[in-house]
Amino acid sequence: MTDRYPDYEGLCCDFRIEVPKYYNFGFDVIDAWAEKDRNKLAMIWVSQKGEEKKYSFRDLKNLSNQAANILIKYGIQKGDRVLLMLPRIPEWWIFVIALIKLGAVLCPCPTMLTPKDIRYRLNAGKFKMIITNLENSAKVEEVTEECSTLTCRFLVDGELPGWVNFPNELLYPAPVSFRSVSLPSGKKTLSTDPMLIYFTSGTTGEPKMVLHNQSYPLGHIVTARLWQDVSDHDVHFTSSDTGWAKCAWGKIFGQWICGACIFVYDVRGKFKATELLPLLEKYEISTFCVPPTIYRMLILADLEKFDLRELRRCTSAGEPLNPEVVRVWMEGTGQTISEGYGQTETVCCIGTFRGMETKPGSMGKPAPGWHVELHDDEGKPVEMGEEGRIAISLNPRPVGLFVEYINSPEANAVSFVNGFYYTGDKAYMDKDGYFWFVGRDDDIIKSSGYRIGPFEVESALLEHPAVQESAVVGSPDLIRGVIVKAFIVLKPGYEPSETLIKDIQSHVRRTTAPYKYPRAVEFVDELPKTLSGKIKRNELRQIEMQKALIEE
Numbered sequence: 001m002t003d004r005y006p007d008y009e010g011l012c013c014d015f016r017i018e019v020p021k022y023y024n025f026g027f028d029v030i031d032a033w034a035e036k037d038r039n040k041l042a043m044i045w046v047s048q049k050g051e052e053k054k055y056s057f058r059d060l061k062n063l064s065n066q067a068a069n070i071l072i073k074y075g076i077q078k079g080d081r082v083l084l085m086l087p088r089i090p091e092w093w094i095f096v097i098a099l100i101k102l103g104a105v106l107c108p109c110p111t112m113l114t115p116k117d118i119r120y121r122l123n124a125g126k127f128k129m130i131i132t133n134l135e136n137s138a139k140v141e142e143v144t145e146e147c148s149t150l151t152c153r154f155l156v157d158g159e160l161p162g163w164v165n166f167p168n169e170l171l172y173p174a175p176v177s178f179r180s181v182s183l184p185s186g187k188k189t190l191s192t193d194p195m196l197i198y199f200t201s202g203t204t205g206e207p208k209m210v211l212h213n214q215s216y217p218l219g220h221i222v223t224a225r226l227w228q229d230v231s232d233h234d235v236h237f238t239s240s241d242t243g244w245a246k247c248a249w250g251k252i253f254g255q256w257i258c259g260a261c262i263f264v265y266d267v268r269g270k271f272k273a274t275e276l277l278p279l280l281e282k283y284e285i286s287t288f289c290v291p292p293t294i295y296r297m298l299i300l301a302d303l304e305k306f307d308l309r310e311l312r313r314c315t316s317a318g319e320p321l322n323p324e325v326v327r328v329w330m331e332g333t334g335q336t337i338s339e340g341y342g343q344t345e346t347v348c349c350i351g352t353f354r355g356m357e358t359k360p361g362s363m364g365k366p367a368p369g370w371h372v373e374l375h376d377d378e379g380k381p382v383e384m385g386e387e388g389r390i391a392i393s394l395n396p397r398p399v400g401l402f403v404e405y406i407n408s409p410e411a412n413a414v415s416f417v418n419g420f421y422y423t424g425d426k427a428y429m430d431k432d433g434y435f436w437f438v439g440r441d442d443d444i445i446k447s448s449g450y451r452i453g454p455f456e457v458e459s460a461l462l463e464h465p466a467v468q469e470s471a472v473v474g475s476p477d478l479i480r481g482v483i484v485k486a487f488i489v490l491k492p493g494y495e496p497s498e499t500l501i502k503d504i505q506s507h508v509r510r511t512t513a514p515y516k517y518p519r520a521v522e523f524v525d526e527l528p529k530t531l532s533g534k535i536k537r538n539e540l541r542q543i544e545m546q547k548a549l550i551e552e
Contacts, residue, residue: 007355007356008353008355008356008365010355011226011353011354011355011368012368015226015368015369016369017218017219017221017222017369017399019191019215019218019399020191021190021191022188022189022190022191023189023190023191023214023215023218024100024101024103024188024189024214025097025100025195025214025217025253026064026097026098026100026101027101029217029256029257030042030057030060030061030064030097030256031061033057033256033259034056034057034058034060034061034062037057038056038058039056039058040056040057040058040259041054041055041056041261042055042056042057042059042060042256042261042262043055043060043090043093043261043262043263043264044235044261044262044263044264044283045088045089045090045264045266046263046264046265046266046279046283047266048265048266048267048268048271048275053090055090057256060093060094060097061178062178063094063178064094064095064097064098064101065098065101065177065178065179065180065181066170066176066177066178067094067095067097067098067166068098068099068101068102068181069176069177069181069182070164070166070169070170070176071098071099071102071104071129072102072181072182072183073169074129074152074154074164075128075151075152076099076102076104076128076129076152077102077103077104078102078103078104078187078189078193079103079104079105079193079194080104080105080128080129081104081105081106081107081125081126081127081128081197082099082104082105082106082107082127082128082129082130082131083106083107083109083121083122083125083127083129083130083131084096084099084106084107084108084109084130084131084132084242085108085109085110085111085113085118085130085131085132085136085140085243086111086131086132086133086156086242087111087133087135087241087242087266087268088241088242088264088265088266088267089133089156089157089266090264091133091156091157091166092108092242093252095131095156096108096252100189100195100214101181101183102181102183103187103189103193105194105195105196105197106195106196106197107121107125107127107196107197107198107199108196108198108242108243108244108247109121109199109243110241110242110243110244111132111135111136111241111243112243113139113243114139115139115140115142115143116143118130118139118140118143119143119146119147120206120207121199121207122143122147122149122150123146123147123148123149124206124209124407125197125209125406126149127147127149127150128149128150128151128152129150129151129152129153129154130150130152130153130154131154131156132153132154132155132156133155133156133157133158134155134157134158134160137153137155137160137163140153152164154166189214190214191213191214191215191218192213192214192215193213193214194211194212194213194214194403195212195213195214195216196211196212196216196248197209197210197211197212197406198210198212198244198245198248198344200344208405208406208408208411209405209406209407209408210245210344210345210402210405210406211402211403211404211405211406212402212403213403215399215400216248216253216347216400216402217252217253217254217257218257218399218400219346219347219398219399219400219401220248220249220253220254220257220347220348220400221254221257221258222254222347222348222349222367222368222369222370222400223249223250223253223254223340223342223347223348223400224236224250224253224254224255224257224258224260225254225257225258226348226351226353226354226367226368227315227338227340227348227351227352227353227354227367228250228254228255228287228289228313228315229287229312229313229354230254230255230258230260230287230313231258231259231260232258232259232260233260233286234258234260234261234286234287235260235261235262235263235283235284235285235286235287236250236255236260236261236262236263236285236286236287236288236289237262237263237265237276237279237280237283237285237287237288237289238250238251238262238288238289238290239265239276239289239290239291239294240291244344245343245344246291246317246318249289249317249342249347249348250262250289251264254347260287263279263283263285265279272297273290273294273297273298274297274298274300274301276290276294276298277298277301277303277305277306277308278306280306280308280311281306281307281308284310285310285311286310286311286312286313287312287313287314287315288311288313288314288315289314289315289316289317290316291316291317291318291319291533292316292318292319292320292321292322292325293318293319293469293533295316295321295325295329295337296322296325296462296468296469298329299325299328299329299332300468300491302332303329303331303332303333304332308333308335311333311335312335313335313338314329314333314335314336314337314338315337315338315339315340315351316337316338316339316340317339317340317341317342317348317351318533318534319534319535320339320361320363320437320455320459321337321339321360321361322361322458322459322462322463323360323361323459324459324462324463325337325462326358326360326361327360336358336360337358337360338351338352338353338356338358338364339351339352339361339362339363339364340352340363340364341363341364341425341435341437343423344402345401345402345421345423346392346400346401346402346423347367347399347400347401348367349366349367349370349372349392349398349400349401350363350364350365350366350367350370350372350390350435351363351364351365351367352364352365353365353367353368359432359434361436361459362430362434362435362436363427363434363435363436363437364434364435365433365434365435366435367398369398369399370392370393370398371392371393371395371398372390372391372392372393372435373388373391373393373420374386374387374388374389374390374391374427374428374429374435375388375389375391375420375422376388376389377389379391379417379418379420382428384429384430384431385428385429385430385431386428387426387427387428387438387453388426388427388428389422389423389424389425389426389441390422390423390425390426390427390435391420391421391422391423392420392421392422392423393419393420394416394419394420394421395419401421424440424441425437425438425439425440425441426438426439426440426441426444426453437453437455438453438455438456439453439454439455440537443473443537445472445473445474445482445484447474447480447481447482447483447484447515452484452515452516454471454472454473454537456512456516457472457484457486457508457512457516457517457518458470458471458472458486459512460507460508460511460512460516461486461488461504461507461508461518463507463511464503464504464507464508465491466490466491466494466500466503466504467488467489467490467491467504468489468490468491469488469489469527470486470487470488470489470527471486471487471527471535471537471540472484472485472486472487472518472537473485473487473537473540473541473544474541474544475520475544475547475548476544476545476547476548477519483518483519483520484516484517484518484519484520485518485519485520485521485522485544486504486518486520486521486522487522487523487524487527487540488504488521488522488523488524489523489524489525489526489527490523496523501521504518504521505517505518505519505521527540528540
């Protein structure tokens with residue numbers, strides 16, 4: 001498969017995604033693989049205790065048919081909205097497939113949500129049903145009376161008054177049919193029908209509802225086949241939680257379209273990234289995708305102790321990856337890390353794709369089928385090397401781009417302008433056509449007439465032997481208006497001191513442009529992050545603003 005596209009230019013010339021009028025991932029992918037090869041392995045599930053389960057595509061076809069028929073019994077029809085809040089257990093995949101088959105609109109959410117978060121989502125999205133487990137049921141019960149559209153609560157693993165019990169429903173009063181789904185006639189799903197809602201992680205303001213349609217899984221052919229280089233012979237592992245869009249990127253759609261087996265590690269509670277290394281070895285993972293946070297932890301281990309000879313493709317997304325991490329990972333595993341860029345709103349739309357040279361720290365180039373430009377504040381293309389807003393052309397609209405923000409006309413008006421979708425991120429392009437991430441629009445630091453992207457400073461900081469993690473923001477200053485401030489988590493064995501601060505500052509001055517070095521440094525035990533693991537720079541900025549007001 002790799003030889004078919006020897007280089008990036010070949011990919012862009014030949015690659016097309018055909019979107020049929022009618023499309024349904026459940027029937028057209030899961031059931032199709034089940035019919036083609038009844039024994040083909042689809043999933044290996046492993047718990048932190050070492051329990052293991054394996055599922056073929058035929059298993060998933062039959063189990064999702066049973067689940068769909070139970071959902072029909074409890075009133076779920078095409079177009080109904082269902083919130084799904086489950087950990088990384090097989091039932092999550094079974095119910096996702098079942099809901100897609102029915103043409104219902106599913107909304108995966110992380111189990112870390114509080115009752116307040118759950119109430120907001122249920123009411124904002126007018127959800128009819130919530131599917132969860134016993135462990136998370138109490139949070140739902142706390143807010144049920146305040147959610148007027150919620151008519152059914154569904155448990156996948158136990159029994160509670162007022163809740164549907166999935167294990168019981170499978171057996172009584174008679175076993176549920178797995179042969180087919182009892183869909184009313186004329187209920188086929190159009191590729192343009194709504195399929196999926198994601199709530200954005202909400203680093204600022206309340207989360208928005210991102211709507212994807214039934215063609216969204218097809219968009220992830222780019223993510224899986226071209227970026228992760230997945231084929232039907234691979235065992236693919238993406239570490240994401242089920243509640244986030246990164247799960248759609250790496251744990252279901254593109255991988256199963258390609259016929260790969262996905263590996264699921266059911267992490268609960270405290271987790272050490274180094275737990276993954278023996279799993280990569282034991283299950284002979286061949287394609288691997290984790291966020292920079294996990295790579296930063298993995299490189300602290302002795303990578304050469306593990307037999308990772310089956311590992312042939314490593315990718316990363318979610319936040320920019322510091323070049324120092326790429327270097328250490330290459331030394332320990334012999335594999336580079338190919339970055340990808342996208343959002344909850346997109347599939348992988350910029351990346352280091354098959355046949356491309358990896359430039360550590362670069363996002364890569366626009367995905368085949370995606371025309372991406374960099375614009376100034378007036379919507380005009382910027383020159384090479386000049387930073388600009390990432391703008392995705394809607395002519396033609398790429399497969400995998402979201403439909404709209406539901407009930408958010410202001411957000412839609414800001415994001416969709418003159419035939420482009422603006423991501424809210426900034427980058428620049430080098431002479432080879434590679435994009436380099438600068439930061440979110442509101443992350444850019446303007447100090448003493450300079451515009452400074454936090455990522456470049458953070459990358460320089462990470463190259464210092466004492467720094468494990470950092471976040472850089474602008475901090476108010478009487479003389480310069482704003483200065484660069486770094487919040488730093490130290491590696492084990494290092495203690496905060498003025499001498500260390502000076503050494504870190506000198507290191508950054510030597511590594512990048514002198515004006516970018518952090519004039520203020522604060523050591524912290526941990527950095528504030530969203531539920532999906534992204535650093536909340538806006539929270540750190542607010543802390544600095546409050547300090548400045550108090551000092552005044």
